[in-house]
Amino acid sequence: MKHKVTVTLNGRQREDEVEPRLLLVHYIRDVAGLTGTHVGCDTSQCGACTVHLDGRAIKSCTMFAVQADGREVRTIEDMAAANGTLHPIQQAFWDEHGLQCGYCTPGFIMAAAYLLEQNPTPTEDEIRKGLEGNLCRCTGYVNIVKAVQAASRTMSGAAQAADPSAATVAGE
């Protein structure tokens, strides 16, 4: 028996009939056709399927699509601006060579985005701990950590520039 779900996926609301056991990641990939979210393990260890659900990073292989009913899902495809400009975290992964085969990358970017939202200026240790839910087999994490550090600088710099009180302090 199929269930109707209404999901706001990357800002657009859609309605679908889905089997109750359909995993959210398969809904995103096979029903909505967004293949940037990957499956790497089936048991919630690798984090390749990380997306945002109502603003929180979650592993979409460990949730059913019906659990996303009435909620907002954001995937890697929504991170760059409409005009194509990369999100600062995407840009930082590119600049710092934070990816090789690229398979884990969307999950890392989504996890890093949530991490930086919770803690805009994490220490190296906080970044490493904060990304424990994602596995990468290519980079040895060295440049992933650098990328998150670089994104943190860019994003907190941008935030300061947008904050008039911060600008005053900087001007003094």
Next chain:
Amino acid sequence: MAITTMVGARIHRREDPRLVRGHGRYADDFLRPHTAYMAVVRSPHAHARVRSIDVAEAARAPGVVAVLLAADFKKVLSGTMPVAPAFVPEKKQAPDRFPIADGEVCFQGEPVAVVIGESRYQAADAADLVQVDWEPLPVVMDILQAIEPSSPTAHAGATDNIGWDLTFSPDAEAAFAEADVVVKERILQQRLAPTPMEPRGVLAEWHDADQAMTVWMSSQNPHFIRLFIGGAMGIPENRFRVVSPDVGGGFGSKISPYPEDYLVPAASRLLGRPVKWIETRTENLQNATHGRGQVFDVEIAGNRDGKLLGLKITQYLDLGAYVGTFGAFQACACLLPGAYVWKQVASRTIGVLTNKVPTDPYRGAGRPEATHLVERMVDLFAQEIGRDPADVRRTNFITEFPHSSPFGLVYDSGNYHGSLTKALEIAGYESFRREQEEARQRGRYLGVGISTWIEICGFGPSAGTAPATGGLALTESAHVRVFPTGSVNVFVGTHSHGQGHDTTFAQIVADELGVPYDSVEIRHGDTAEGPAFGYGTYGSRSLAVGGMAVLKASHKVRDKATKIAAHLFEAAEEDVAFDQGHFYVKGSPENRKAFGEVAFAAYGAGLPESIELGLEAVAYFDPPNFVWPFGAHVCMVEVDPETGGVRLLKYVAVDDCGNVINPMIVEGQIHGGVVQGIAQALFEEVVYADDGTLRTGTLLDYSVPTASEIPTMTLDRTVTPSPTNELGVKGIGEAGTIAASGAVINAICDALAPFGIKHVDMPASPDRLWKQIQEAKA
């Protein structure tokens, strides 16, 4: 600063913008209309006879299209899966393997049936309904027990479990006879799971009207797959296309053909519709080839003055239930001498069949094992004679190149003192020794380990590799195609799955043709394009062999462009100069023609009869020798004797891969390689129960390290160009993995020396170390 030379520049990867947006194209991202999904019914037993298979219930399940058994597949698949004869002439037995078991299964996970369903969920559901009547048979899991005459056999009816038994060079007696000191050790290499983040996957579509097959899959080696699978199906290469654009990591586990690589195309042909199979992680850990899985008995001989004389090795190699297609590349004798001068080295390799998934190359493939053992033995020898391990290395380094090894191989170039000196300096070796001494006074156990690794890579040359691969030499191909308006396509036979070839190769072509980097497009992973054959990516070969094919094809294009330019200038060819993308007649550089103008002329009217139209070239590069990268890694650790826990304090890697095309990519390769080596040293191990059940079947049990377990590392390099190729390059993809386990374990052994512990096996997990410390204390 304007970049006038692309080679050597830290160019950001052109692969990345689409990958960071989620626009990669991995196997499961391809869709074909009317696709059916395959699920595989696998053996739960490590060894069993199949009495019967009842498919009735599965066939009735919702959405099931077909249930197929070995007999069905035999209608469209012939022969057995390939086993490269490799350098193992004394092959005793390589059991025949059909992609799906027929009567007997020999490891847990071996396919016995497949279910094809309308959806992946329906196929998986129905696979559970296939009823197999099993008759369990005795299993053999331990390689040392497997070689006993009384052992059960991995295959019913076999006389023993010996896959091969080969002695490379039998005699080291003279060296041992004159030695002051002989040290013996048994060194284990645990089985590892390569674990690329993207599991395997295959989508196949049989085009009945054209009698042609297209396969989209996750492969490091599409041309070989086409050769093997097309051959088994009787479909010629011109009607069999393998497409493998983005691959989410391989590490050696996506080189050889797998059962599903045959079964999916065969099912598509049988059913007349596209069929897709995507591996689960458990299937990957259970069925993708494992690496390592070896036991070494080693003896080292030398004099008290630090001079090494002889080495004797017997390698027992766990083949698994079948001999892996390239499994013999793990018989690592050729690298055993390492960076040192020896009087004699004797080596014997014994390949042993067990009831486990086959082993095959995993990042390094034989070279990490060889390096680990020689680096361990040099440390044990140094400890025995009371000398600093760095000094013993310096005393015995090869210093003159080219150097002929005891196995008749020729090391092309090296500067072993240079990399060691630099690494020790960066690591602060001398001051660490003092710190270590002080720490010991306070009951803290610090240790430092050195690994002065070398590597043989860049496979070809044809003369060396054709006998090892059944006749097809491991050379490499490239096709450079210049369009009339000057943009360039380069088709390569190598495969990029993280190595950044699209960037590196474009740097080479841009320099060679003098065209803008952005006008060069590299294409790989589609056998319908480019040269007739490509050889894939493994064994750190892509740049030294494939990069050279790219360079060679670019040379041909440039030579032809020079002829055309000479015609346009009405000058003699030898009077035409080419500099940074422009042709001119020597002496008048102001009157010049851009490469693009010449390209346009190549497709125009008025060329003389001696010049054929067009501007493109195919080249195959057959290297005259292997290339031999090297380096020195230094690791510093602290071991907590109360818990057995290891803390990595510092990791320094000084590597030399000859000339560097893109330093950023080279560093990335080293980072990832080192971490896989550290992971072997400290964390990872494939574990089977005695009955053959895999215990590490998820990423919860198989411990791939996370970011928080890994230290940051310091990299540096020396540059000793290879004389083997015009680019002066060597390989770097496996270097880190080859070097790292030895450095880490040497550091742990150094830390535990006060307990009298001399050797520690891998993974050096807290429980293993804690037990060893307790035993040493008792």
